[in-house]
Amino acid sequence: MSTNSRPAVHADVAPVAAAPLIRRVAREAGLVLGGAAAIALIGQIALPLPFTPVPVTLGTLAALGVGGVLGSRRGLAAVLLFATAAALGAPVLAGWNSGVTASFGYVLGYGLAALLAGRAGAVPVGRGAAAVLRAAAARVGLMLAASALVYVPGLLWLKAATGATWGAVFVMGLAPFAVGDLLKSFAAALLHRPATLR
Numbered sequence: 001m002s003t004n005s006r007p008a009v010h011a012d013v014a015p016v017a018a019a020p021l022i023r024r025v026a027r028e029a030g031l032v033l034g035g036a037a038a039i040a041l042i043g044q045i046a047l048p049l050p051f052t053p054v055p056v057t058l059g060t061l062a063a064l065g066v067g068g069v070l071g072s073r074r075g076l077a078a079v080l081l082f083a084t085a086a087a088l089g090a091p092v093l094a095g096w097n098s099g100v101t102a103s104f105g106y107v108l109g110y111g112l113a114a115l116l117a118g119r120a121g122a123v124p125v126g127r128g129a130a131a132v133l134r135a136a137a138a139r140v141g142l143m144l145a146a147s148a149l150v151y152v153p154g155l156l157w158l159k160a161a162t163g164a165t166w167g168a169v170f171v172m173g174l175a176p177f178a179v180g181d182l183l184k185s186f187a188a189a190l191l192h193r194p195a196t197l198r
């Protein structure tokens with residue numbers, strides 16, 4: 001007769017306990033990969049402009065949408081995956097291009113946008129007209145700020161890459177995009193984060 005008081009350990013306990021963790025990690029990885037793919041695909045809707053190396057794209061809308069729907073953490077991870085893929089040569093940028101181009105600062109700015117857009121997507125909508133209007137105003141304001149954040153690294157990178165004066169940088173990298181980014185911000189503010197992604 002054994003005097004060992006330790007309970008018997010079954011070999012099948014560890015895999016059972018690890019299963020939820022594996023599912024959670026796989027789900028998170030899938031969401032991030034899906035977010036990066038959405039940014040790449042939506043960003044293909046582009047209009048090159050003859051006077052600037054920065055094309056008009058829906059990339060900012062994609063980054064805002066991914067951040068708003070998936071949340072800040074997943075949105076940032078999706079942008080980082082997208083940016084890394086572009087830098088390593090994957091053809092994920094507008095026009096199926098890749099590389100660290102003169103407009104790559106905007107890609108980096110997508111990360112800042114996704115972070116703040118995640119906060120916009122988390123704004124709760126209360127009951128009643130006044131609560132809905134307050135939530136809508138907060139979401140729109142956060143999305144506008146998130147969209148503006150894209151320009152910080154975007155303009156700095158464009159200046160460094162082209163050597164242009166600040167006046168020329170604003171003409172090439174801000175003026176043609178401001179109105180479109182306002183509209184993208186309003187559109188992204190309408191997106192709803194599913195409860196399963198909170």
